[in-house]
Amino acid sequence: MKAIALTILLITPYLALGDDSPMSASIQEVKKQHEARFLDLPGVVSVGIGLDPKGNQAIIVGLEAPNPEIEAKIPKVLAGFPVIIRIIGSLKAQ
Amino acid sequence: MADDLNRIRNILDSHRRQLLARANVVATGIGYKQTGGAKTETLCIVCSVKKKVPASQLSSQDLVPAAVDGSATDVVQTGVIRALQAPTDRFRPAPGGVSVGHVAITAGTLGCWVTKNGQKVILSNNHVLANSNDAEIGDAILQPGPYDGGGFPQDHIANLTQFVPISFQGETSDCQFANAVVSIFNLGCRIIGSSTRYKATNIQAQENRVDAAIATPLNADDVKDEILNIGPIAGTVSGELGMAIKKSGRTTGFTTGEIQQVDVTANVQYGAGQIAVFTDQLLAGAMSQGGDSGSAVVDDNNRLTGLLFAGSDTTTIINRIENVFSALGVSL
Numbered sequence: 001m002k003a004i005a006l007t008i009l010l011i012t013p014y015l016a017l018g019d020d021s022p023m024s025a026s027i028q029e030v031k032k033q034h035e036a037r038f039l040d041l042p043g044v045v046s047v048g049i050g051l052d053p054k055g056n057q058a059i060i061v062g063l064e065a066p067n068p069e070i071e072a073k074i075p076k077v078l079a080g081f082p083v084i085i086r087i088i089g090s091l092k093a094q
Numbered sequence: 095m096a097d098d099l100n101r102i103r104n105i106l107d108s109h110r111r112q113l114l115a116r117a118n119v120v121a122t123g124i125g126y127k128q129t130g131g132a133k134t135e136t137l138c139i140v141c142s143v144k145k146k147v148p149a150s151q152l153s154s155q156d157l158v159p160a161a162v163d164g165s166a167t168d169v170v171q172t173g174v175i176r177a178l179q180a181p182t183d184r185f186r187p188a189p190g191g192v193s194v195g196h197v198a199i200t201a202g203t204l205g206c207w208v209t210k211n212g213q214k215v216i217l218s219n220n221h222v223l224a225n226s227n228d229a230e231i232g233d234a235i236l237q238p239g240p241y242d243g244g245g246f247p248q249d250h251i252a253n254l255t256q257f258v259p260i261s262f263q264g265e266t267s268d269c270q271f272a273n274a275v276v277s278i279f280n281l282g283c284r285i286i287g288s289s290t291r292y293k294a295t296n297i298q299a300q301e302n303r304v305d306a307a308i309a310t311p312l313n314a315d316d317v318k319d320e321i322l323n324i325g326p327i328a329g330t331v332s333g334e335l336g337m338a339i340k341k342s343g344r345t346t347g348f349t350t351g352e353i354q355q356v357d358v359t360a361n362v363q364y365g366a367g368q369i370a371v372f373t374d375q376l377l378a379g380a381m382s383q384g385g386d387s388g389s390a391v392v393d394d395n396n397r398l399t400g401l402l403f404a405g406s407d408t409t410t411i412i413n414r415i416e417n418v419f420s421a422l423g424v425s426l
Contacts, residue, residue, distance in 0.1 A: 028357055031357060035359050039359065039361060039371075044361075045360060045361050046355075046358055046359065046360040046361070046377065046409075046411075047358070047359050047360075048355030048356065048357055048358030048359070048360075048375070048377050049335070049355060049356050049357045049358075050335065050354050050355040050356075050377075051335065051336075051354075060354075060355050062360070062377075062409070087408075088406055088408050088409040089406030089407050089408055089409065090363060090406055091360055091361065091362045091363065091404050091405060091406050091409065091411055092362065092363045092364075092384075092404060092405070092406065093219075093221050093226075093305065093362055093363065093364045093365070093387060093403060093404045094202075094382055094383060094384045094385065094386050094387040094402070094403065094404055094405055
């Protein structure tokens, strides 16, 4: 039972692979490939790597404020990795 | 009642010394005796102790007697009593976690003391010690910072030694090729009699990894090689997802948090509408406000992991200490 669960867990990212990424792409590579276009969207202030609520590695996109139009332009999954939007406000040198 | 108070005051005057000499006693005063957690009507001599210890574990000369010359006593645990000094005060010697700043800024935080060429120097942000690139090497650094009343020369603690320039978006380019192309365009404009002139700017500015600078103290006696409310630094550690962290800063003092994101690329606003892109940052939840910039960030074991420099109401952005150390050529 455990082995089956583990297998499913291991192959899940591959099952969900996007069209533009090699099987072996790490989350760091996937993030690097897409972060410039996210940061070019108005109100996007950060892109990083964190955890989703289930504890899986995720690409986290920080927005200044809620913005459904911009949020719709950000995919939910990239190369099998979840993409999460967080509203973090504008980042200022303190 | 007033008679009671005066009588006990006199008793306390003659016994204060011998009470304060007993183990654990940190203060004496007069108050209402507490019995079983409830206040009674009885005025007594209150001895505050670092820690309440069972009478059986104390020698007779350390035990606070139940009564002194007819006045009842009470023993209350208060812990060690320290002078409370705000991080915005003047400190000599100065530890990390206190107010500091270039003469032309408001105030930031003295992160910690690090070593450059065998000498202890102040580590903080470029925008704290070098006014966001707008400073000269040798400029005066004040502790506390100007906003906290720091003045020159009385609070002059150090001189700016080195800073890592911050590359802002839309700045005049220092790319020689771009500038050469632009000069040719401008030559063309002159030839055709146009008054238009071009200027090369960084549309996609160079990426920054650190907002960091160091300053050399005028007097080695002003160095207190620890962080206020944290203590001495016990090495360095690379920041990782989920790591518990803490900092001590000029505005919010001692706060704790957790590294929620790594490999962060962030657009950070600097004052007058300038934006700088930072890569390879650590991101934590709310643990800082304006004035905390420059705070040293350490893990649970007091190992240095980052240099705090930016944030919002919900978020804190931190440079990785390994990037700071390599950019400045410093060590602990």
